[in-house]
Amino acid sequence: MKNQIVDSSAPVLLVGGGECPRAALIDALAVTKTVVAADGGAAHCLELGRVPDAVIGDMDSLDPDLAARLPEGVLHRITEQDSTDFDKCLRMVQAPLVLGHGFLGARLDHQLAAMTVLVRRADRLCVLVGAEDVVCVAPPRLALDLPLGARVSLFPMAPVTGRSTGLRWPIDGIGFAPGGRVGTSNEVSGPVTLEMDGPSMLLILPVACLNALLAGLAEAPRWPARAI
Structure with a gap:
């Protein structure tokens, strides 16, 4: 390029x-x-x-x-x-x-x-x-193979919504925002999938989950470039 x-x-x-x-x-x-x-x-x-x-x-x-x-x-x-x-x-x-x-x-x-x-x-x-941690921007869709009980934290850097499966506390229907609702200290309850409606949610996992995160990201779609 x-x-x-x-x-x-x-x-x-x-x-x-x-x-x-x-x-x-x-x-x-x-x-x-x-x-x-x-x-x-x-x-x-x-x-x-x-x-x-x-x-x-x-x-x-x-x-x-x-x-x-x-x-x-x-x-x-x-x-x-x-x-x-x-x-x-x-x-x-x-x-x-x-x-x-x-x-x-x-x-x-x-x-x-x-x-x-x-x-x-x-x-x-x-x-x-x-x-202690690994962090990235959650992609539009992501599937993760994580241990039961593993910590999954979501932190919004701008207003954003999404959907999930396999989390102890599902995120469907929640309006996340800095200074408002955040999604830290969630837990894995089954096979995890995440869908995000915008490129503003940080995904934070224990460092032991790095390889699982990389495997999931390898199959995930990416956000398009934005004019800055």
């Missing part, structure tokens, strides 16, 4: 500069061919001996000594300050799936900004992976 820094037919690992559990990142690096770092996230990669294929951001948090270690053509500086480095990366990376490490945990304001970007770029399928 034109105007993309990275264009991959396979999933891409995106590494941010925030809290990044070492073991999980090692596992992700071992199974992902293309690695992109968001600004200072390059430090996490270099610490583990992996030079990112691209480093994207305004470079305000990347140590100059680390930047000097990067091969020519890896650093992609985007100086505008109207978007976060995460946003810059998502809009410049074209891939069937982006797995984001280093965006959850630590600073709450950074996490909230990342959640906003997930919704803004809902057409870019992205799953953020943290120490």
